[in-house]
Each structure stands twice: as C-alpha cells, then as structure tokens.
Amino acid sequence: MSTKAFQRIYTQITQITKATCTLKATGVGYDEMALVAGRKAQVVKIAGDEVTLQIFSGTEGIPTNAEVVFLGKPPVIKVGEDLAGRFFNAYGEPIDGGPEVEGEEREIGGPSVNPVKRMQPSKLIATGIAGIDLNNTIVTGQKIPFFADPDQPYNQIMATVALRAEADKIILGGMGLTHDDYLYYKNTFDNAGALDRIISFVNTTENPPVERLLIPDMALTAAEYFANDKNEKVLVLLTDMTLYADALCIVSNRMDQIPSKDSMPGSLYSDLAKIYEKAVQFPEGGSITIIAVTTLSGGDITHAIPDNTGYITEGQLFLRKDTDISKVIVDPFRSLSRLKQLVIGKQTREDHPQVMNTAVRLFADAANAKTKLENGFDLTDYDERAMAFALDYSRELLAIDVNIDITKMLDTAWALFAKHFSKAEVSIKRSLVDKYWHE
Amino acid sequence: MNNTQRTTGSVSGVIANLVTVKVDGPVFQNEICYVKLDDVDLMAEVIKVIGDTAYIQVFESTRGLKVGTQVEFMQHMLEVTLGPGILSKNYDGLQNDLDKMEATFLKRGEYTNPLDDDSIWDFTPLAEIDDVVRAGDWLGQVKENWIDHKIMVPFSFAGEYTIKEVAPKGQYKINDTIATLIDKRGNEIKVTMVQKWPIKMPIKAYKDKPMPSKILETGVRTIDTLNPITEGGTGFIPGPFGCGKTVLQHALAKQAEADIIIMTACGERANEVVEVFTEFPELIDPHTGRKLEERTTIICNTSNMPVSAREASVYTGMTIAEYYRNMGLRVLLLADSTSRWAQALREMSNRMEELPGQDAFPVDLSAIISNFYARAGFVNLNNGATGSVTFIGTVSPAGGNLKEPVTESTKKAARCFYALSQDRADGKRYPAVEPIDSYSKYLDYDLVREYLSKRVSPNWVDDIERAKNIILRGKEAKEQINILGDDSVPIEYHLRFWRSELIDFVILQQDAFDDIDANTPFERQQYMMEFVLSIADTKFNFTSFEEVNPFFKKLINAMKQMNYSEFNSDTFKKYLSEVNDILNERRAE
Numbered sequence A: 001m002s003t004k005a006f007q008r009i010y011t012q013i014t015q016i017t018k019a020t021c022t023l024k025a026t027g028v029g030y031d032e033m034a035l036v037a038g039r040k041a042q043v044v045k046i047a048g049d050e051v052t053l054q055i056f057s058g059t060e061g062i063p064t065n066a067e068v069v070f071l072g073k074p075p076v077i078k079v080g081e082d083l084a085g086r087f088f089n090a091y092g093e094p095i096d097g098g099p100e101v102e103g104e105e106r107e108i109g110g111p112s113v114n115p116v117k118r119m120q121p122s123k124l125i126a127t128g129i130a131g132i133d134l135n136n137t138i139v140t141g142q143k144i145p146f147f148a149d150p151d152q153p154y155n156q157i158m159a160t161v162a163l164r165a166e167a168d169k170i171i172l173g174g175m176g177l178t179h180d181d182y183l184y185y186k187n188t189f190d191n192a193g194a195l196d197r198i199i200s201f202v203n204t205t206e207n208p209p210v211e212r213l214l215i216p217d218m219a220l221t222a223a224e225y226f227a228n229d230k231n232e233k234v235l236v237l238l239t240d241m242t243l244y245a246d247a248l249c250i251v252s253n254r255m256d257q258i259p260s261k262d263s264m265p266g267s268l269y270s271d272l273a274k275i276y277e278k279a280v281q282f283p284e285g286g287s288i289t290i291i292a293v294t295t296l297s298g299g300d301i302t303h304a305i306p307d308n309t310g311y312i313t314e315g316q317l318f319l320r321k322d323t324d325i326s327k328v329i330v331d332p333f334r335s336l337s338r339l340k341q342l343v344i345g346k347q348t349r350e351d352h353p354q355v356m357n358t359a360v361r362l363f364a365d366a367a368n369a370k371t372k373l374e375n376g377f378d379l380t381d382y383d384e385r386a387m388a389f390a391l392d393y394s395r396e397l398l399a400i401d402v403n404i405d406i407t408k409m410l411d412t413a414w415a416l417f418a419k420h421f422s423k424a425e426v427s428i429k430r431s432l433v434d435k436y437w438h439e
Numbered sequence B: 001m002n003n004t005q006r007t008t009g010s011v012s013g014v015i016a017n018l019v020t021v022k023v024d025g026p027v028f029q030n031e032i033c034y035v036k037l038d039d040v041d042l043m044a045e046v047i048k049v050i051g052d053t054a055y056i057q058v059f060e061s062t063r064g065l066k067v068g069t070q071v072e073f074m075q076h077m078l079e080v081t082l083g084p085g086i087l088s089k090n091y092d093g094l095q096n097d098l099d100k101m102e103a104t105f106l107k108r109g110e111y112t113n114p115l116d117d118d119s120i121w122d123f124t125p126l127a128e129i130d131d132v133v134r135a136g137d138w139l140g141q142v143k144e145n146w147i148d149h150k151i152m153v154p155f156s157f158a159g160e161y162t163i164k165e166v167a168p169k170g171q172y173k174i175n176d177t178i179a180t181l182i183d184k185r186g187n188e189i190k191v192t193m194v195q196k197w198p199i200k201m202p203i204k205a206y207k208d209k210p211m212p213s214k215i216l217e218t219g220v221r222t223i224d225t226l227n228p229i230t231e232g233g234t235g236f237i238p239g240p241f242g243c244g245k246t247v248l249q250h251a252l253a254k255q256a257e258a259d260i261i262i263m264t265a266c267g268e269r270a271n272e273v274v275e276v277f278t279e280f281p282e283l284i285d286p287h288t289g290r291k292l293e294e295r296t297t298i299i300c301n302t303s304n305m306p307v308s309a310r311e312a313s314v315y316t317g318m319t320i321a322e323y324y325r326n327m328g329l330r331v332l333l334l335a336d337s338t339s340r341w342a343q344a345l346r347e348m349s350n351r352m353e354e355l356p357g358q359d360a361f362p363v364d365l366s367a368i369i370s371n372f373y374a375r376a377g378f379v380n381l382n383n384g385a386t387g388s389v390t391f392i393g394t395v396s397p398a399g400g401n402l403k404e405p406v407t408e409s410t411k412k413a414a415r416c417f418y419a420l421s422q423d424r425a426d427g428k429r430y431p432a433v434e435p436i437d438s439y440s441k442y443l444d445y446d447l448v449r450e451y452l453s454k455r456v457s458p459n460w461v462d463d464i465e466r467a468k469n470i471i472l473r474g475k476e477a478k479e480q481i482n483i484l485g486d487d488s489v490p491i492e493y494h495l496r497f498w499r500s501e502l503i504d505f506v507i508l509q510q511d512a513f514d515d516i517d518a519n520t521p522f523e524r525q526q527y528m529m530e531f532v533l534s535i536a537d538t539k540f541n542f543t544s545f546e547e548v549n550p551f552f553k554k555l556i557n558a559m560k561q562m563n564y565s566e567f568n569s570d571t572f573k574k575y576l577s578e579v580n581d582i583l584n585e586r587r588a589e
Ligand SMILES: Nc1ncnc2c1ncn2[C@@H]1O[C@H](COP(=O)(O)OP(=O)(O)OP(=O)(O)O)[C@@H](O)[C@H]1O
Pocket: A310, A311, A312, A336, A337, A338, A339, B239, B240, B241, B242, B243, B244, B245, B246, B247, B248, B268, B396, B430, B431, B432, B510, B511, B512, B513
C-alpha cells in the first residue's frame, strides 16, 4: 500500500505499549487501517481526539515521532478469478513472486448472510474415509473441525479430504503453519495437479502471530466471492485455529482486558462464531464449507478453545491412534457430524443410520469388555465376540487409509455383524435385517 | 411525550460497539437512539450515563464510525410492535422481519416493519359500547392463521376506560381504528390493532398468577413421564456441546401441546434455524392438524449477528409470548442458548470496565436471569380466561461443567432441570437427559399430583417414584458388578441392572428422527410405563447370570420395535405378543 495525496499523516505518538500506540488524530474511523512507520496497524479505540492503533507486527523499535498514515478504509482484499492458484500473506499480498491481483476491492470481515436467504445444507461430501462418510457424514455448507493432538497428522488428513472433496475451489488459511507444513500443502496440491483451484493465505511461524487474526477473514472473503458471485463449491481449510485463538489472547492481554476462562478473552465465542458462521449453502448452488483444525493440549476438550469451538461448529472429528491396529482413526465415540441427518439414509442407502449407530454401539461394548479385561475380570462369550468385531471394524473400516465408497462401507458393516453377532444382538429394525443380513 | 424536542448528541469515543456520546439534553437509561453514520442510521441503546456523556451500545458493527457523528435520542426504550401478523414470521433479535430484507447479506442499518400494514383482517368485536375496560381487556378478535388473535386495550393504558365506539364486524387493516375509549377525564382515545411495548418490562395486564397445576404435554417421554413440566412452568436444559439441547428443543417445538410456540435462537448456529425454516412449513401440528409454521414465530439472532442484539432477542421473544398469553393462549417459549445471552452481557460489562464477578460475568447475572424466568407463568386474566407462558431455555456450560455461573444462576430460577450427560450422549442414549440428576419440582406440588392422578391414574406419581428408584438401584447394582465382577454378585444384581436398562431403552431413550417414536402421546406413555413396571415386578427363573443379559436384550429389542410401530396397530400387536412370548419363557410361576 503506498501513501496517497488525501491521506492524513501524523508524527506525534503519545503512548506506546507492547501491541498498540496512541496518538492525537481527527476524522479517523473505527476499524480503519493505518501504517505506523510502515507497519500495518488498525484502529481499535477512539476516545475524543485520541486514537489507539493495534500494530500487527508489534511495536518493537517504534519511535514516538514515527510517521502514522491513516488509509481511510478497513482491511480489504481484491477479489477476482486471478486469485486462483496464488499464495498470499495475511494482508493479501502475494508471497509467490507473482503480480498483484487485479479485481474488485472488498472489505474483509463483512456482514453475515441473512438467515432466511440461506439454504439447508444438503449435498454430501464424500471423502472415502469411513470415520467420516459412514459415521460422521459431512455436507456442503457445514463447518467442522478436527480435534487433534499436535503430534497427529492432521495436515495430511486435511489435504487428503480437500483433494477428494471435489470442490471447485480450495482456500487454505494457514495460521502459524511451520514452513515445512506450508511446503507440504503446496507440494501435495501441486502433485495432485490441483494448484489452479487452490488459493492460500498463509501466516507461518516466521511471521508475527498477531497478523494471523486477518487470515480467516481474508480466506472467507475470497470464499464468499467464489461461492456467492460465481456459485462455486468452495472448501475452506483453517489450520490451526488454536493458534488463531492464542493470537486473540495475546491482543486482549496486551490491551488489559479482563480475561475469562483459560485467560481467553470473554468474546472468544463471538470471535470464533463470526468466522465459522461464514459456512453457508447459497440457494444458487454455491457453498462455503469450512474444515478446520483445533489442536488440543493434552487431549483436553474442556479448554476454552476446543470448548467454544464445539459449541459453534456442526460437530467435530476426533483423531486418535487406535492401539489395536496402530493406525490413526476418526474416533467413533467423540466425533460427531451434526448435519449427517440431512443426508444419511436419504442420499445414501436407507440402512445407513441404523447400521452406523449399531456399529458404534457394538464398538462401545467392545470398549467396555476391554476395561473389564484390564480390571482382571472374566469375559463373557458376548464380550469376546464384541472385541473381535471391534478389531475387524477398526481394520476394515475405521483406519484412515481405507478409501471406499459408502455403499461398500455399509456392506462391510453388515458382513461384520453377521460374522460376530446374532440378529437379536444387533437389534436393527426388522425390515432392514430381512433385506441386508447375509449369513 | 413531546417529540418536538428530541435530545441529540455527538460521538466522542468508540470501542467496538460501545460508543460514548456527548449529549445536549436529557436522556434516560435504556433510551433508544440512532447514530447517523453517513447514509445509514445505526440503532443503539443507552446503557450508562455520566454527566453529559451517554454510554450507548450499538446494535450493529461500528466500523468506520468517527468522533463527531450525530446521534438522535428517540424518547422510548427498545420496544416490540404487537399486533396480528406476528405468527409465522422470522424476526431478528430487534424484531426486524428478515423476509422483508432484499439482499443476501444483512445490511447494517436496515430495519424492517415487523407487521404488514396492508394486510386485511376479519375483525369481530367482543366488547360493547359503555363497557368499562382496562389494559389487556379484549375489544375484538381477528383470525390469525387458526388462532383467535385478541385485539386488546393497550397494555400501557393505566386505569379504567369506557368504550365509546367499537368497530363493527368487518375487514380492517392493522392501523385502522377499531375502538374509541374515553378515559376518566373524558378524553377520547383511538385504539388500533397495533401497540408497542418495551421488551425489558413484563406485561402484567392480568388478574393474578396462581400456582401452575396442569401438565404441558410434550410427547418426550423422559420429560412427560419422569419429570413433567407444567403449563406456565419453567425449565432448563444444560449440557455440553453436542449432547442434544437443540434437538430436544426442536422436538418440544414440534410436539408440545401449546397454542403458540416462540423459538428464540440466541447466538447459535444459522444452519439450525434454516432447518426450522425448511421443516416447519412442511410439518403438521399433531394436535390441530395445521401446519406447524402457523403457530410458530422464530426470533433468530444467530452467533454471527451483532452481539448486543443477542441480549435483546430473548426479551423480544418473552414479550411476544406474554402478548399471546394475554389472549388466553398457552404459549411455549424456547430459547437456545441463554448462555450466549449471558456472554453478550459479559462482553459489554467488560468493555465498560465494570467490576467483574465470577468468570468475568457481570455481578448481577443471577438477578437478571431470575427476573427473566419470573416472567413465565400461568395467569388468570381479568375476564376469567387463563393463559400461560412456559419457558424452557438451554444452557451451554463452559467445559461442560455445571458449576459455572450461568448454570448455577439458572438452577435457582428454573423449576425443572433436564441435565444432559456427556456419557449418555457418547453412548448414543438419546435424549441424553440424565434420569437421576434431573428433576421437576412440580412433582412436589399438591395441585400437580392431583392433576396427574386424574389425568393419568391414581397411582401415577407413585409409578414415577418407582421408576426412578429402579433406575437408581440399577446404577448401584452396575457399580457393584463392576467392582466385584459378573459372577461374584447375586443374580438379583444383574436383574436390578437390567430392569433399569429396560426403563432406559424403552422409556427414556427416544429417537427424535423416527416419525413414530419421536412423539409419544400421554396415553401411550402410560401404557408403556405400566407395562415396563409390570415386567419389573415379574419374577423370572434364571439359573445363572449369563442368562440374564440375552433375555433382556431380546426383550428390549422387541419392545423397541413396539416403540417404532403405530400404537395399537397390527405390527404393534405382533411385537407385543412377541414380547409376551419372551416373558413367558422365563416367567416364574
Ligand atoms: N433425541 C435424539 N435422537 C437422535 N440423535 C440425537 C438426539 N439428540 C441429539 N442427537 C444427536 O446429537 C447431535 C447434537 O445434538 P444438538 O445439536 O441438539 O446438540 P446441542 O446440545 O444443541 O449442542 P450445542 O451446544 O453445540 O448446540 C445431533 O446432531 C444428533 O446427531
């Protein structure tokens, strides 16, 4: 951004804190962008003629006589078809050596869709992963995070899901990505020949953390352009939202706000909801689906970040390592897709809901049996069979590297029921058993 | 009030949606004002005044707002507009009609008329010339969908009035005069079908508020059978995310035997509201056979809509509910989630740098919640008719921990407690209402017990106690079995456990997505409960504990098939005889 004639310039800063600086200025709008000694900043408070600016990259080395230029507008992004295939930083500036994007300038973080203008999400997204398609089916317009420990391969799984999802555009919002992860995404998309449908906004660990706060809004404003203006099916990947929330926390602490649970700002719920609620199905066919990653610390989902996320998103996909088969699975117990009801048994085979529930219930029986075993009790015959079922179920369906279609998943489940249980133990609606049970 | 001398002011500071304004005249607490930003007026509410500075919370994004921007104060509080045409509408938290907005994206500063000025209504007078009337009395009625919508003496009218004129039966628009009243001093006042009322004030145009005694039937077994709620009762559903609060509320909205349903989506997901928009026009009200949509009004301030309007949304819902109650109707008000409302209060209180209470919530949170719940209730109207507002809110406790301020404050205010448990949800035992911790204080009310013994059976309240006891003993037995091992406990322990499982699977668990199982009328609930209890009383022959589990599994399976079948249909009877066969196999003589 270069300075232009009408822009107002000041050179007298009266107060500097770790994240902000304050100066006397007039005619400044709330949320307006500014440059402080060339660094990007945004108006966060106006009190009379005193304006406080948050400087994204921090205030280290900012002198009191720094040049402050107000840009007269909130953060913006230029949208157009040319975004496709490009990599940007948090301010929407190219980082791939390519030219600036030409196009219409749009404010980021704009208003939400009128609820009555939304459509009910209804199109299934197939991923080939049974932990998702069979147990936690996702649909276009949904927002759902992976809850994962930091050491789990969530970026690999996200990339796999993204490529299989048949989206028109995939928009990656990377927050605090390591440089290696950034390159991993780039290479994976490149190797799949998908680069022309990918747009990336990336803040790596090498960039200032507060800049991350702009990433989701940048990614989602671009997504709105493709989904609403161009009626495209857009998939937005946000990784890692925990690092986003950490940045919120840094800012609110530096601004002396009263923290609530886990030293997070009291507005965490609203802040996260504003992002996730951009997921939408438009009546004209375009959609924004958000798949995010929220890393957990020590698997604790009661921490404010995963907790608030869970209250906002339409379910969550837990990754865990299944020790019996030594592979990562989408945990059937704690994972949930809230929108699966809209498609299962409707766009998929009629037996889908009951098969899914029954398999998970039997898997739970196996878990109980295991606990019994660990506590030194004898197992009943049923317990033994449940455990044998669970092993097959993990191996043939849940393992993340299994890639089959949903009908195949259902057939496999029926085969496993028949192999290990009686009809009464399975307890599925009689009409379905008559049709699908093969000894 | 004198509209010619509105106070004005100019913006002196902005932090997010908290704006300070230097004013040139009197303002009052909670007064509505408009911030005149470029080409749009942003609605705001006064929340604090110090000297000539008013602190206002703006109900919209304040992006671009500058010092010096003009503000105009409106001399009224945040009000809703009440009149025929509210039913089937989709409002935002400030009662803007969302369907009247053109654009795909919400535009800030766009406010739409909550009612339809040009609609024609068939009016029938109910009062006569020379009648003496007071606020809330019925002057006439119009048909709103299938409901007799009463046109009332405006609630703001104090004292008694004499009717000078009532419009004859005929067709009118909402702003036409339908009556002329004369006050004590002889002034003539014209009344239309529309009135306004400030949302933070309870409507009290009724005679008295007696103890509630009748049960509001919901078709949800774990509520009706185990912990029933009354017409005019209050209840709340706390639960960790994903445990089924919203599904349960939607079930209540679809099935409850109320005349009017007001659903407030307060800071929750837009897609869930869309689900209601999509389903309700298709679904049939099981009690009247009319479209569900016809008895429903939706107020939706989803989580991405302005935070300060979120607080307003629950009050908007309550005021509309009270309005219909005064027509002698049974209203069910649902709010999902009241925690989001509390969080909106917290965000504002923090911005104002008020002294924080627990978890940074405002210190008066508990009082605010109690006052709100107190607006529900069963009332006797002045004319002898009765009406009710039943209120059920959800609470989303941080970290799923019920020892947090919103849950604790709500527990003090609400009489029914439907605690959703993570364990039950994980085990897909839906609805995940925990049967042991949950309660309905109404079961202790003599009037309610009397009502139940007449409505259901003289033994009903005892039956409920017995069922709860069986569940409790089952849990204890389960713990013993886990500690001692399957074969080290008497068979009776296994039986105790399985009796409680029987109640759990057949009565408590209910598939909200199955057309038949989702809604269980009271008669059917009584039938199943008595059947299950009779099984619990039956003595069976078992020689080893290993026979118990398969027996009950078979039994539960067959009884669940009954739940999935039309009551008393041939299939139902077929499964019933199957159940009896299973029972007879092991029945001890
Ligand atoms: N009665 C039920 N029958 C079948 N499934 C249910 C039932 N209740 C809940 N569920 C399942 O649980 C999921 C979550 O339910 P719901 O959306 O009501 O949770 P919630 O408590 O409102 O969560 P949040 O606090 O995040 O809004 C549903 O999508 C559905 O899959």
